[in-house]
Amino acid sequence: MTETLGFIGLGKLGLPIAEKLMEGGFSLRVFNRTAEKATGLVAKGAVAVASPVETAMAGGVVVSIVSDDRALLEVAGDDFCEALGTGIHISMSTVSPVTSRTLAERHARVGGRFVAAPVFGRPEAAAAKKLWICTSGAAASKAAVRPVFDAIGQGVFDFGEDAGAANVVKLAGNFMLTAAIEAMAEASAMAEKNGVARADLLNMLSSTIFNCPIYVNYGKGIVNSQFEPAGFAIPLILKDMHLVQKTASDARAPMPMVNLLVDRYLSMMANGLERYDAVALALGAAEDAGLKWG
Amino acid sequence: MTETLGFIGLGKLGLPIAEKLMEGGFSLRVFNRTAEKATGLVAKGAVAVASPVETAMAGGVVVSIVSDDRALLEVAGDDFCEALGTGIHISMSTVSPVTSRTLAERHARVGGRFVAAPVFGRPEAAAAKKLWICTSGAAASKAAVRPVFDAIGQGVFDFGEDAGAANVVKLAGNFMLTAAIEAMAEASAMAEKNGVARADLLNMLSSTIFNCPIYVNYGKGIVNSQFEPAGFAIPLILKDMHLVQKTASDARAPMPMVNLLVDRYLSMMANGLERYDAVALALGAAEDAGLKWG
Incomplete structure (x- = not known):
């Protein structure tokens, strides 16, 4: 898979996850509503961008972890889905299964793929690379982004093809x-x-x-x-x-x-x-x- | 401490606990409402007696584990307390702290001692000598019966002198x-x-x-x-x-x-x-x- 990832959401969990991805060898294009939160990552080589859509590269991979369903639905609007194209959106937010199914359809309309991957663990666990990751979505998509999960967690549990199952x-x-x-x-x-x-x-x-x-x-x-x-x-x-x-x-x-x-x-x-x-x-x-x- | 113990109550937990005590080298004088439950223990050398009071030897130790507060209060009546005299009653039943305090006073009136020692663990855990034991009562009494706990459990947690605390x-x-x-x-x-x-x-x-x-x-x-x-x-x-x-x-x-x-x-x-x-x-x-x- 691509070595450069889009990354949206540098909250309590997002920030340590982004750090683990960089330590794991990934380059990041990061977006956060409060831009200052990206400072530390930029100092380590991440590229900060001004909008969610700019994190997406056609056919690439974007990880998002935002605070709620509304934020996620806004972040992953039609422009974002089009920019990502046939790429894969890994959604780590804790949201409703309905939102995951909605996004899976949104991406599918432009040939894109969606993987729900909410995580268990507090910020300390994320910093220690000890998150547990629950996944759902198309098998091929999940297999393609496995290196992302391996870089941030201690284990992956899969719950099948229904995009909402992991949620x-x-x-x-x-x-x-x-x-x-x-x-x-x-x-x-x-x-x-x-x-x-x-x-x-x-x-x-x-x-x-x-x-x-x-x-x-x-x-x-x-x-x-x-x-x-x-x-x-x-x-x-x-x-x-x-x-x-x-x-x-x-x-x-x-x-x-x-x-x-x-x-x-x-x-x-x-x-x-x-x-x-x-x-x-x-x-x-x-x-x-x-x-x-x- | 004495090598012979009184033992009252051969229920789902009582029976495996009695077996562990015998395996640990104790001789038992056992009572159970349904006498047949003692058959296996008697075959291994235990003495079955016809009433709770007969399990008690003056100055000795009796372990009780019965189904509820009422049964415990009946089993440890005045006659039982007198027969046990200055001995120690180890109460492993799950009962209210009030009942433990009542019994502690009952025994104290005749110079006797009471230790609450309810256990955590299912029958399988008891059979594997893996119970966790919670104790409360006078420190000297608890120290005196420590070999009993060591024969049946994997650990003891003490909660002080109030007889009801462990409950x-x-x-x-x-x-x-x-x-x-x-x-x-x-x-x-x-x-x-x-x-x-x-x-x-x-x-x-x-x-x-x-x-x-x-x-x-x-x-x-x-x-x-x-x-x-x-x-x-x-x-x-x-x-x-x-x-x-x-x-x-x-x-x-x-x-x-x-x-x-x-x-x-x-x-x-x-x-x-x-x-x-x-x-x-x-x-x-x-x-x-x-x-x-x-």
Whole structure:
């Protein structure tokens, strides 16, 4: 495949992913709404361009990772699809499966190809080349861009040809992540009100039957009140939970836990906590129980 | 410590624990409501006795693991406490912290000692000597019975002198386990209604960000419909969730997820599914979504 990639979106995850691609030998044409975020990459040889469409070279490959469905649909407009032509658009954003299917059609109309490739992992994981990548789309397209995935992640899981399938998995995983934080929070509040420190509870459980990254990392965050800086900010995870609700609703799949989680995040937004990390979800159950956090 | 232990309760967990104790060199005086369950242990040299009180030797050690608070309070009545005298009662049942504190006082009145030591792990883990043990009670008592824990588990976590503390942790852990099953179930239903097989979803997540025993084992159970035989039967986990509700309620700690989980189990009981394992909780979200299970 081509050695030069287009790259759109230098957010909390986008930036370390772009860095890994450059370390992996790719040249980048980068676009970000806030141009200054590209400074470090440009110093290392990336070319900054002034619009999404300029990242695309006919028959080339563009990676996009932006904040939501609307941003992605704007970035990958008709002009972008035409510029990319028969190339491949790798979409790593957490968006609805519907948006991926829409984009797959948009690209197909001009002979182009679309691969959904949302990733699991916080910014630290991206910086350590430890993302997990979920893919869906045409098999040949996925095979063609495999070197991109190998440069940024520790593993790829494929979910078939339906462009939206990987997004379904990503949404399901983020829901499970959020449910896990809420469960830890409720358990911690109950324990603390019964004289057991949340540190003792969560350290025990996350080193035994829940010894996996989600419980270890978010458990540590809860124990140590690591609410800032936000690696995964409240407005983004609220957006994800809304996507879960919509995707479940469209498919007629009741998910009672999701509504509860959405309400927690709405309450955080209502109380001016937008800047906090997803881990701060734990404040809800604690405050409900009248606990002073500390 | 004494080489002969009293042992009360040969249920799904009690039996393999008793076997590990015998393999570890302890002699046992065993009692079980259904006497036949002791047959295998007796063949290996255990002494079966006709009542809980007969398991106790003055100044000795008795391990109990029974189904609920009521059974435990009956088993460890005044006559039992007097027979045990200055000995130590190790209580491994999943009961409320209130019951542990009650029993600690009951034993203390006759100079006896009480150690709460609920365990995490399914029957398979008990048979493999891989239980995790949570302890609370007087430090000297816990130190005195350490060889018992070493014979049956892979690790001990201590939660201090309050007799009920370990029970709080056990209840919190079982709640988190149940919440994890429900989260997997809701995510799986949403995924399946969107064309992604639950096997693909859960295999991916439980081998990456959720790579820990709860998600791996219960995830496998959900994928393979392993509802029987029940290692952790519905009525027992419903009992645990009721204890979580009561413990949270007494301490004024709202736990919105718990109510949802209790309703799922109540619905299973209402539909004649008592014989199923806790993993069958996953049927709820699937049926709500109109999915045929299989």
